[in-house]
Amino acid sequence: MSAAALGFLLGRSFRNRVVSAMSRLRSPRYAIGAVVGIGYFVLVFGPSMNRHRVRPTLAPSNPLVTLAPLALAALVAWWWFRGGFQSVLAFTPAEVEFLFSAPLTRRALVLYKLLRTQLGLVFTAAFILIVLPVTLPLAWPLALVSIVLALTVLHWHQLGSSLVRADLAEHATSAARRSTLPTVIFIVALAALLSGLVPELPAIRASADVHEMLAHIGVALQRPGPAIVLYPFHLLLAPITAPNIAAWLRGLPAVLVLLALHGVWVIRSDAAFEEAAAEAGRKRAERLANRRKGLTVQRAESKPASRAWFDLAPTGRPGVAIVWKNVLVFMREFRPAFLALAVLAIAVVYVLVLVSTHSVRSGAIMAAGVLAGLIVISTIMSPIGLRNDLRGDLRRMELLRTYPLRGRELVASEILGATASLALMQAGLLVLAIASAILGGLGHEHPTLLVLAAVAGLPFAVTATAAQYTVQNAIALFFPAWVSDTVPAGIDGMGQRIVMMLGSIVLLVLIALPAGIVGALAFLAADLISGGTAGAVAGAVVAAVGVWGELAGAIVWLGRVYDRLDPVEAGIVT
Amino acid sequence: MLDIQHLTKSYGDTTAVDDLSFIVQPGEVLGLVGPNGAGKTTTLRSIAGIIRPTSGTIRIAGHDIVTEPVEAKRAFAFIPDEPHLFDHLTVEEHLRFVARLYGVADARERIPALLDEMELTERRAALPAALSRGMKQKLGIACGLLHDPKLFILDEPLTGLDPAAIRRMKETILSRARAGTAVILSSHLLQLVEELCSRVLVIHRGRAVAIGTVAEIAASRPELAGRGLEDAFLALTEVART
Numbered sequence: 001m002s003a004a005a006l007g008f009l010l011g012r013s014f015r016n017r018v019v020s021a022m023s024r025l026r027s028p029r030y031a032i033g034a035v036v037g038i039g040y041f042v043l044v045f046g047p048s049m050n051r052h053r054v055r056p057t058l059a060p061s062n063p064l065v066t067l068a069p070l071a072l073a074a075l076v077a078w079w080w081f082r083g084g085f086q087s088v089l090a091f092t093p094a095e096v097e098f099l100f101s102a103p104l105t106r107r108a109l110v111l112y113k114l115l116r117t118q119l120g121l122v123f124t125a126a127f128i129l130i131v132l133p134v135t136l137p138l139a140w141p142l143a144l145v146s147i148v149l150a151l152t153v154l155h156w157h158q159l160g161s162s163l164v165r166a167d168l169a170e171h172a173t174s175a176a177r178r179s180t181l182p183t184v185i186f187i188v189a190l191a192a193l194l195s196g197l198v199p200e201l202p203a204i205r206a207s208a209d210v211h212e213m214l215a216h217i218g219v220a221l222q223r224p225g226p227a228i229v230l231y232p233f234h235l236l237l238a239p240i241t242a243p244n245i246a247a248w249l250r251g252l253p254a255v256l257v258l259l260a261l262h263g264v265w266v267i268r269s270d271a272a273f274e275e276a277a278a279e280a281g282r283k284r285a286e287r288l289a290n291r292r293k294g295l296t297v298q299r300a301e302s303k304p305a306s307r308a309w310f311d312l313a314p315t316g317r318p319g320v321a322i323v324w325k326n327v328l329v330f331m332r333e334f335r336p337a338f339l340a341l342a343v344l345a346i347a348v349v350y351v352l353v354l355v356s357t358h359s360v361r362s363g364a365i366m367a368a369g370v371l372a373g374l375i376v377i378s379t380i381m382s383p384i385g386l387r388n389d390l391r392g393d394l395r396r397m398e399l400l401r402t403y404p405l406r407g408r409e410l411v412a413s414e415i416l417g418a419t420a421s422l423a424l425m426q427a428g429l430l431v432l433a434i435a436s437a438i439l440g441g442l443g444h445e446h447p448t449l450l451v452l453a454a455v456a457g458l459p460f461a462v463t464a465t466a467a468q469y470t471v472q473n474a475i476a477l478f479f480p481a482w483v484s485d486t487v488p489a490g491i492d493g494m495g496q497r498i499v500m501m502l503g504s505i506v507l508l509v510l511i512a513l514p515a516g517i518v519g520a521l522a523f524l525a526a527d528l529i530s531g532g533t534a535g536a537v538a539g540a541v542v543a544a545v546g547v548w549g550e551l552a553g554a555i556v557w558l559g560r561v562y563d564r565l566d567p568v569e570a571g572i573v574t
Numbered sequence: 575m576l577d578i579q580h581l582t583k584s585y586g587d588t589t590a591v592d593d594l595s596f597i598v599q600p601g602e603v604l605g606l607v608g609p610n611g612a613g614k615t616t617t618l619r620s621i622a623g624i625i626r627p628t629s630g631t632i633r634i635a636g637h638d639i640v641t642e643p644v645e646a647k648r649a650f651a652f653i654p655d656e657p658h659l660f661d662h663l664t665v666e667e668h669l670r671f672v673a674r675l676y677g678v679a680d681a682r683e684r685i686p687a688l689l690d691e692m693e694l695t696e697r698r699a700a701l702p703a704a705l706s707r708g709m710k711q712k713l714g715i716a717c718g719l720l721h722d723p724k725l726f727i728l729d730e731p732l733t734g735l736d737p738a739a740i741r742r743m744k745e746t747i748l749s750r751a752r753a754g755t756a757v758i759l760s761s762h763l764l765q766l767v768e769e770l771c772s773r774v775l776v777i778h779r780g781r782a783v784a785i786g787t788v789a790e791i792a793a794s795r796p797e798l799a800g801r802g803l804e805d806a807f808l809a810l811t812e813v814a815r816t
Contacts, residue, residue: 333662399654
């Protein structure tokens with residue numbers, strides 16, 4: 001009876017999902033997204049789908065064959081040490097609510113979980129088949145079945161390891177004790193792998209190119225130690241790489257045995273499945289919600305909030321409250337990630353340059369270059385990903401609309417708040433870049449360049465950032481459903497993201513063009529009168545003023561759009 | 575305080591609110607009741623300026639919500655059934671944020687008192703993720719009370735609150751009304767509406783089917799004489815349905 005109910009749930013959910021996706025295409029925004037998404041897919045993967053035109057047939061000596069078992073072994077080791085448990089065990093909140101309280105055995109739940117993921121594995125296998133840079137020797141249906149079987153065994157192993165880890169987490173007294181058995185197995189396996197690799201090291205080092213090196217590694221992995229460790233993975237991959245049907249039939253029983261063993265292991269596993277699965281589901285739901293909000297860093301609930309960067313006076317322009325809020329969001333959510341990224345990038349580059357050139361000066365110049373690059377990247381890319389602006393607040397539109405603010409003031413404050421957040425970071429990066437450049441001696445060699453960077457660098461970055469944020473917020477106001485929580489994850493969602501990216505590029509060009517022309521004229525005029533440096537400064541200032549003028553006009557217009565936007569019709573609130 | 579005339583809100587062929595007119599005086603608590611999909615939330619959202627009416631006028635403290643939105647919005651507070659909080663503002667920062675939006679000059683003195691009243695003092699530095707559903711609701715109510723609104727718009731205000739907080743919320747609503755605040759309260763809890771509201775507006779399929787005190791509404795139909803709001807509500811919406 002329970003099997004019938006769970007089967008009904010699986011079947012109907014799949015059918016309704018397909019029907020919903022199809023009916024969604026009646027809406028132009030999803031239809032356009034689907035067309036663009038399919039077009040992109042065909043454009044990118046189309047050539048590789050033609051198996052006879054582009055891709056060579058997989059040879060037994062191909063590094064994909066020789067190294068794949070090692071890669072899978074590393075993946076499995078990772079699961080045992082770090083656990084994939086949050087994603088593998090996760091049930092949806094509805095499943096937890098309905099199924100966990102229903103009179104179902106734990107085995108039925110595990111079986112349901114295994115079956116539910118099967119369809120996804122078939123799609124994944126088909127995708128792998130399409131994007132593989134080589135053609136598998138077998139006909140595609142056999143290749144597809146082989147990949148699905150391998151993925152299923154791996155998935156079940158991941159689930160099994162997650163259940164064991166969940167069980168140990170509940171019963172073992174310490175993290176160290178939980179890791180004892182995997183650690184012992186890992187050390188033995190590592191020793192066995194090294195026993196094969198070490199004798200081959202001279203040959204690997206002496207390799208003329210990457211292909212030769214990979215070939216030597218392949219030879220090393222065939223020695224007795226590595227061969228024993230990697231034997232199960234060789235068995236798993238044998239049908240996929242089989243050169244003919246006879247070899248495929250010879251390899252298939254071993255995979256089926258592995259599958260059966262894993263099935264028995266997972267279903268008979270005596271772990272605290274429900275608790276682990278419910279907790280994993282909760283964390284996944286939170287992670288997805290954060291991702292939809294544009295939050296990239298996971299927040300610990302118990303973590304105390306850092307202090308606000310400036311005290312908000314209770315009276316004054318109300319829009320400042322929005323700016324203050326957006327800067328706070330940045331400081332609490334994104335800043336640590338940015339700082340870590342910047343420090344890591346600089347440290348890596350500095351060490352690499354220092355090791356290769358033994359020159360502190362070169363290291364400093366390279367660090368300045370990396371910092372300048374980070375400013376450029378933060379200007380172009382960050383406004384797309386960091387949504388501490390109207391995009392992040394759209395889901396709270398029911399609240400925003402009750403605030404005593406005109407649309408233009410709200411839109412301006414949202415954009416200024418987000419821009420100010422990034423400007424703070426860009427200013428810090430610029431100071432570090434100039435300091436590094438001075439340390440590297442650029443102050444003597446190219447004083448004009450350094451002065452220009454110091455004077456015009458930040459205004460230029462801030463202006464470009466504000467333009468990017470204005471464009472992103474304009475897209476959010478005109479296509480709110482495309483940036484809200486309801487953006488689909490399928491091919492139409494991918495198409496929508498491509499359209500948005502292209503749209504934002506076009507809008508940025510439209511903003512930059514008039515201001516750029518006026519700036520260029522100013523540059524030419526000033527260059528004729530006073531020379532290069534003055535011309536460049538004059539051109540940059542005029543262009544920046546032009547862009548800000550355009551942005552001011554755009555914000556007034558967007559304010560009207562915001563005032564007229566009906567959040568119910570736009571699907572922002574239900 | 576709130577004057578609604580011929581309010582209509584349509585979505586395509588669907589009319590969510592149809593020619594609704596009523597007035598809420600200062601100090602009055604008006605209960606807005608109706609079955610699911612009757613148009614209560616659309617009415618409240620129109621009053622709060624969240625959505626624009628298709629036709630009709632809404633005046634709050636003398637200001638039209640469409641033509642003078644900022645002035646009108648300064649006069650009211652809207653508490654939706656689901657609290658909308660900012661993930662990265664602490665409890666106290668929410669209040670400081672709202673204080674600035676509404677220009678509450680004495681916010682520094684009022685905020686501790688409000689936190690105390692809502693039993694949120696110990697959680698003043700907590701982010702919303704660390705708050706229970708009830709605490710979030712209390713914070714939403716505190717934000718609404720901070721600027722001393724002349725009109726209080728409440729959509730299912732007791733959702734998620736514990737019994738003590740429910741009692742305190744009822745006292746808050748009544749005390750604000752006694753101080754002259756106009757209150758419009760939407761709820762499915764008919765006992766609550768009967769207990770708190772001086773008048774009740776029953777709407778069904780977007781239209782007003784009755785307005786007045788519970789006694790007046792009951793008196794409109796002989797078979798309801800002496801009966802409570804629940805019987806009147808069921809009878810009225812049943813009539814409207816048939």
